[in-house]
Amino acid sequence: MTTQSRVPSIPAPAAPRTGRRAPVRGRTLRTDRWWAQPAVTVAVLTSFVVYSTWAAFVDRDYFWEPYLSPFYSPCLATRCGLVPGSQGAPHVGIFGSWWIISPAIIILIVPLGFRLTCYYYRKAYYRSFWLSPPACAVAEPHRRYTGETRFPLILQNVHRYFFYLGFLLNIVLSYDAVIAFRDHQGRWGHAGLGTLVLVLNALLLWAYTLSCHSCRGIVGGRLNHFSRHPVRYRLWTWVSRWNRYHGQIAWVSLVWVALADLYVRLVAAGWITDVRFF
Amino acid sequence: MGYDLKLRVWRGDENGGGLVDFTVPVEEGEVVLDAIHRLQATQAHDLAVRWNCKAGKCGSCSAEINGRPRLMCMTRLSLFDPAEPVTVTPLRTFPVIRDLVTDVSFNYEKAKTVPPFTPPEGLALGEYRMAQVDVERSQEFRKCIECFLCQNVCHVIRDHEENKQHFAGPRFFIRYAELDMHPLDTLDRKRQLRDEHGLGLCNITKCCTEVCPEGIKITDNAIIPMKERVVDTRYDPLTRFIRRFRSPEQPRRPAPERQGQTAADS
Ligand code: SF4
Ligand code: SF4
Ligand code: FES
Ligand code: FES
Numbered sequence: 394m395t396t397q398s399r400v401p402s403i404p405a406p407a408a409p410r411t412g413r414r415a416p417v418r419g420r421t422l423r424t425d426r427w428w429a430q431p432a433v434t435v436a437v438l439t440s441f442v443v444y445s446t447w448a449a450f451v452d453r454d455y456f457w458e459p460y461l462s463p464f465y466s467p468c469l470a471t472r473c474g475l476v477p478g479s480q481g482a483p484h485v486g487i488f489g490s491w492w493i494i495s496p497a498i499i500i501l502i503v504p505l506g507f508r509l510t511c512y513y514y515r516k517a518y519y520r521s522f523w524l525s526p527p528a529c530a531v532a533e534p535h536r537r538y539t540g541e542t543r544f545p546l547i548l549q550n551v552h553r554y555f556f557y558l559g560f561l562l563n564i565v566l567s568y569d570a571v572i573a574f575r576d577h578q579g580r581w582g583h584a585g586l587g588t589l590v591l592v593l594n595a596l597l598l599w600a601y602t603l604s605c606h607s608c609r610g611i612v613g614g615r616l617n618h619f620s621r622h623p624v625r626y627r628l629w630t631w632v633s634r635w636n637r638y639h640g641q642i643a644w645v646s647l648v649w650v651a652l653a654d655l656y657v658r659l660v661a662a663g664w665i666t667d668v669r670f671f
Numbered sequence: 672m673g674y675d676l677k678l679r680v681w682r683g684d685e686n687g688g689g690l691v692d693f694t695v696p697v698e699e700g701e702v703v704l705d706a707i708h709r710l711q712a713t714q715a716h717d718l719a720v721r722w723n724c725k726a727g728k729c730g731s732c733s734a735e736i737n738g739r740p741r742l743m744c745m746t747r748l749s750l751f752d753p754a755e756p757v758t759v760t761p762l763r764t765f766p767v768i769r770d771l772v773t774d775v776s777f778n779y780e781k782a783k784t785v786p787p788f789t790p791p792e793g794l795a796l797g798e799y800r801m802a803q804v805d806v807e808r809s810q811e812f813r814k815c816i817e818c819f820l821c822q823n824v825c826h827v828i829r830d831h832e833e834n835k836q837h838f839a840g841p842r843f844f845i846r847y848a849e850l851d852m853h854p855l856d857t858l859d860r861k862r863q864l865r866d867e868h869g870l871g872l873c874n875i876t877k878c879c880t881e882v883c884p885e886g887i888k889i890t891d892n893a894i895i896p897m898k899e900r901v902v903d904t905r906y907d908p909l910t911r912f913i914r915r916f917r918s919p920e921q922p923r924r925p926a927p928e929r930q931g932q933t934a935a936d937s
Contacts, residue, residue, distance in 0.1 A: 412774070413685040415767035417760050422738030424755070512875055512895055519874045526826040529878035530738055530763075538831045540872035547871070550906040553899075606891070610899035617854050620802035636891065 420532045427528035431521035437644070438518065441651055445501075448654050452495035454478030455654075457661040459575040460587040462654045463594055467565045470496040478661040503562050507555040508647070512606045513640045515549060553607040563598050570595040576669070586668040587656060594653040597646035604635035604642055673698045676706055676748065677756035682718070684769045690758065691715075697748055703759065704732055704743035707771070719770035727884055730818030734771050735760045740820040740882045762823040775819050781839045784867070785846050786926045789858045805854040811892060812849040814885045815842065821879035821889060827872045838869035841879035841889045848893035851900065859923035865901050870894070 421427070448464055455462040456479045465473070465482070470492035473484035488499060508514050519525050526533040541549050570591040576583035602608065613629025616622055635642070659665045676697045679690045695710050704722055711718045720743075723729040727745040734743050737751070737758050751757050765773040790799065821841040822828070828835050839847075847864050850856050864870050875898075879889045887893075903910045 412766040414763060414765070415681060415683065415685075415761045415773070416687060417681060417763060422735065422758050422760060424737045424758075515874065516876050520876050525874060526830065526876060526878065529824050529881050530735065530740060530829075533826055533830050535830075538827065538834065538872070540827060540869075540874050542869075542871035546874075550898075550902045553902065553907065606895045607899060610896060610903075614896050615900060615903055617805065617852055618802075619804040626804060 421528075421530055423528070423530060427531055431524070431527050434517050434521035437648075438521070441647055444651055445654075448651075448658065449497040449501055450495050452476055452497070454658045454661040455497075456480070456482035457587075457657060457667070458577050458579065459573050460591060460657045460660065460667075461569050462657040462661075463566055463569070463591075463650050464501060464654045465497045466569050467500060468496050469499045472496055478658075500562070503555065503558045504650075507552075507559040507602075508643075510549050510552040510555055511643065512552070513643045517640075517643075553611065556602065556605050556607045556611075559598075559602050559605075563595065563602055566591075566598060567595045577667075582671075584670045586670070587660060588670075590653050590656045594646075594649055597642065597649050600635065600642045601639075601646040603632060604639040606636065606639070608632055609636050674753050676753070678706055678710060679756045679758040680707070680710070680715075680718070680771070681758075681760040682715075682770050683767070685767055688767075688770075690760075692756070699749075701748050702744055703734075703736055703741075703746045703748060703757065706748065706757075707743060707759065719768070719772045721772045728816055730816035733762055733818045733820050733823065735762065735823075740824045742818060742820070742884050745884055762819070764823040764825075764829045765819075775822075777835060778817070778819050778822055778840070778842065781843050781868075782846075785839070785843055785850075786858055786860060786863070788850055788853065788856055790855045791857050794855070799855055801854045808852045808892065809849040811887055812845040814887055815845060816885060817842065818884060820882045820884065824878045824882045825873075826876070826878065827869070827874075834869070834872060837867065838872050839864075841873070841894065843868065844870065844873070844897060845887060845889055845893040848897050851897065857923055858926045859904075860926045861897075861901050861904050863926045864897060865905065870897060870901060873898075 445464065448462075453476045455465040456474070458481050461468075461482060465479075468482055468484040469486075470488040471484060471486040471490045472492060473479055473482040473496055484496075488496070492499070520527060524533055525535060525538065539546075541547060570588070573588040573591045574584055575581050576585075609629065609632045612632055613619065613622065613625040616625060616629075619626040619629070660667050673696055676695050678693045678695050680693065682688050682691045693710055693714060695706050695714070697706050697709070704720075704725060707718070707720055711720065720732070722732040722744060724731070725744045727742050730742075732743040733740065735741070736743065736746055738760075740762070743759070748757070759771065761767050761771045762773045762775075765775050765777060768774050819842060825840055827838050828840065844864075847860055847868070847870075850858070851860055851864075873894055875890055875894060877890045879894075880887070880891070883889055903914075
């Protein structure tokens, strides 16, 4: 036993283990621009909220035959058509004439609730507005954290009901896109730039709605035996494929719906004239 | 072409420590673990570091590199600007033992509290029959190498030590999903997942998915589907109503109440 190499002895710990974490200083050691993404999210979401609040309350310039702004569709009060820039707007008078503020407020609850409880937007605003966490491996500023276990955040669990409502709303918005294939006098078989805007709007909203995580669960995610439900398995595979891009679709459809409102608004107010294709 | 890498490594133990600067010659194509090994061989012989496979498959070499949770053996040096120092620190969420080695037993304690796969009674090993489409989802979660990077990055316990008691973490959420979606499993674990293992604490901010070296879509494919399944059985009056009339696909027994306390709880 003469050739045994000398192994440097590891000193025994001075005291019993305390179970403490390594005292690394600093909120994060990340060196990249981790703050950029939350900053962009705050900027885009804030601009959208400011614009859409204004557009919803201003209560004018939302209809120019045959285009109806998606913010005001379906119009649920008889007030539609009476304010400037809305003459001839189709309406379903459920709320009658006593509803005297902007009718957009009634229907916007659906897309607002749908997007507010959306799994993707939750991630986006928890990170950027609530900083919980602002970015991965960057400490959050809150002392206590209960996640989605308490009121009010436990209400996020209603998301699927907003999915059902959003689905119905999309049918209406698709109808709006179809009737946009008319000219200003109401004759069928015509189209303008506004038609394209509304058709794209409807398609993007369908992409957003059908790629929803709740949708994925409803069509098949809750099953354990796909082999016994071939149709639902097909649907689930299809939704899953789109679901991967749900975050990106969420942004594009959000921006597009605001642009669609803006386009109809500018045309209805007479700021621009609709480009007619045929 | 080789160069001199400025390496900044956390050294110390639970009683204190700090970042120590070194200069280590490195070669093209090397990874952070190579630099750490060279440092250990040539300058800091007593540097503690845990590793095994050098192939991203054992999950031992987890650390934080420039503040980001990563496997040292899978992080190429070409990722970094040679002029800037590269910082390597131990996982923040678990107690440090020494230098880059942390005590990850929290995860083993949690693992013990997840009820194991429970096939139907009377079905012996070797008699399991299932269709590939039925087990595909569960198979994604079997890729886990237990590096615990996801557990480490999750802000629920990283920033709030007190939550460790009631939170199993993303690694075990995929385990729950794997079993709950399994066509032959007979336990209903959703109550336990929600009440004891804190699924509701997760706010789906996806950091676990971002760091997983196996590319498992932890949040999209396990956590969110499990949240939806909890809604099915717990919050949604409509599905609960429908379920009363339609027998579920396969009746499941509730998971047994937990026996006693585990070390992680006390
Ligand atoms: S998604 Fe949930 S489990 Fe994953 S890191 Fe974020 S909070 Fe933790
Ligand atoms: S899920 Fe991914 S990050 Fe988490 S322990 Fe497994 S391999 Fe590591
Ligand atoms: S709409 Fe985003 S998850 Fe349902
Ligand atoms: S040494 Fe095995 S994963 Fe890095």
